[in-house]
Amino acid sequence: MxxxxxxxxxxxxxxxxVFFGGAxxxxxxxxxxxxxxxxxxxxxxxxxxxxxxxxxxYLRKPxxxxxxYRDKMLFPDAKPNRAHRALAKLEQEGxxxxxxxxxxxxxxxxxxxxxxxxxxxxxxRNYCTRCGRSYSLADILATEGVPHCACGGMIKPDVxxxxxGLDMRLLERAIAYIRRADMLIVGGTSLVVYPAAGLIDYxxxxxxxxxxxxxxxxxxxxDLVISGKLGEVLGDAxxx
Ligand code: NAD
Numbered sequence: 001m002x003x004x005x006x007x008x009x010x011x012x013x014x015x016x017x018v019f020f021g022g023a024x025x026x027x028x029x030x031x032x033x034x035x036x037x038x039x040x041x042x043x044x045x046x047x048x049x050x051x052x053x054x055x056x057x058y059l060r061k062p063x064x065x066x067x068x069y070r071d072k073m074l075f076p077d078a079k080p081n082r083a084h085r086a087l088a089k090l091e092q093e094g095x096x097x098x099x100x101x102x103x104x105x106x107x108x109x110x111x112x113x114x115x116x117x118x119x120x121x122x123x124x125r126n127y128c129t130r131c132g133r134s135y136s137l138a139d140i141l142a143t144e145g146v147p148h149c150a151c152g153g154m155i156k157p158d159v160x161x162x163x164x165g166l167d168m169r170l171l172e173r174a175i176a177y178i179r180r181a182d183m184l185i186v187g188g189t190s191l192v193v194y195p196a197a198g199l200i201d202y203x204x205x206x207x208x209x210x211x212x213x214x215x216x217x218x219x220x221x222x223d224l225v226i227s228g229k230l231g232e233v234l235g236d237a238x239x240x
Contacts, residue, residue: 003226008237010207010224014183017096019087020174020199021230024188024212026105028081028231032072035190040072054162062146062154069157073104074123076141080111082235083187088112089238098177102189102196104159117174119166119196125158166195175202183207187230191216 001009011017023033034040040049045068051057058065080088088111090096098115099108106124108116126135130153140147140155147155160166178184184203187210191197200208200218210222211233219225226233234240 003224004233004237006224007209007226007233010183010209011090011095011237014207015095016181017090017183017185018098018100018177018181019090019096019185019187020100020178020189021083021187022102022189022191022193022196025083025101025230026078026081026103026107027188028083028229029075029078029105029107031075031078031105031107033188035192050162055164058156058161066146073159074137074141075105076137078105078107080107082231082240084108084111084113085240086234086238089240091115097181098174100174100177100199102193104157117170117177119160119170119174121157121159123157123159126155127158128153129156130154171195171199174199178202179204181205183209185209185211186218186222187211187234189216190214191218 027033032040052068084107087099091113099113100117102120104120104123106122124137126140128149131151133149135155149155179202182205206223208222209224211226211230213229
């Protein structure tokens with residue numbers, strides 16, 4: 001049987017599906033990932049992206065941080081693609097219980113997904129680091145340089161920077177979903193950013209499917225590996 005046919009059969013047979021994804025879910029919405037050859041890590045800046053997107057750099061050089069962030073992390077016009085829509089449909093059908101994502105772009109919710117665990121936060125939420133007041137992405141886009149609150153404090157995007165820890169309660173919820181899943185679909189992630197990448201170790205079933213356009217470090221652990229574009233593989237299988 002072709003891998004795509006096995007995938008479709010497993011989707012039909014499973015009732016408690018969880019999807020765990022990364023930047024590759026949104027490349028078909030024209031948001032670049034980090035590690036593909038045309039991804040962010042292969043472009044030239046004064047500092048490597050890991051450095052710019054770290055907490056200490058954000059504090060030390062907020063102007064540089066925001067220059068990069070506005071230029072490379074904000075895509076207000078991006079629209080959900082077939083992968084996002086397929087996952088939303090599976091949830092509406094009652095088969096998929098949660099999307100766990102490393103993405104910060106909000107596109108799963110824009111496609112209609114409801115149970116979305118954003119491990120790395122979201123560019124749609126921002127807050128004043130002094131008084132805690134919330135700001136939308138539109139508020140940030142209406143400013144230039146380093147955005148400041150009316151109280152004078154610096155506004156920070158609600159995204160997890162390098163050197164920052166993950167929200168432990170969110171991580172525990174993600175683990176609980178994965179533990180009881182009868183099918184775990186992992187897609188569009190190079191599985192190198194921890195602790196998020198370690199999540200798949202909590203899966204106890206025998207339908208671990210990895211969908212990626214390039215090999216990942218965990219291919220050997222999967223019950224099924226599909227090499228291809230997520231929008232096409234998920235879109236064709238679910239019919240969106
Ligand atoms: P990554 O860049 O390390 O890996 C992306 C993987 O997806 C690669 O293995 C690539 O081959 C694959 N891929 C790319 N397009 C694909 C497609 N159409 N179909 C199937 N596979 C595809 O990304 P990561 O593992 O998510 O980790 C990097 C970090 O980058 C995450 O922490 C995330 O927060 C952040 N990030 C988020 C966004 C976003 O929100 N859209 C974009 C870039 C980076």
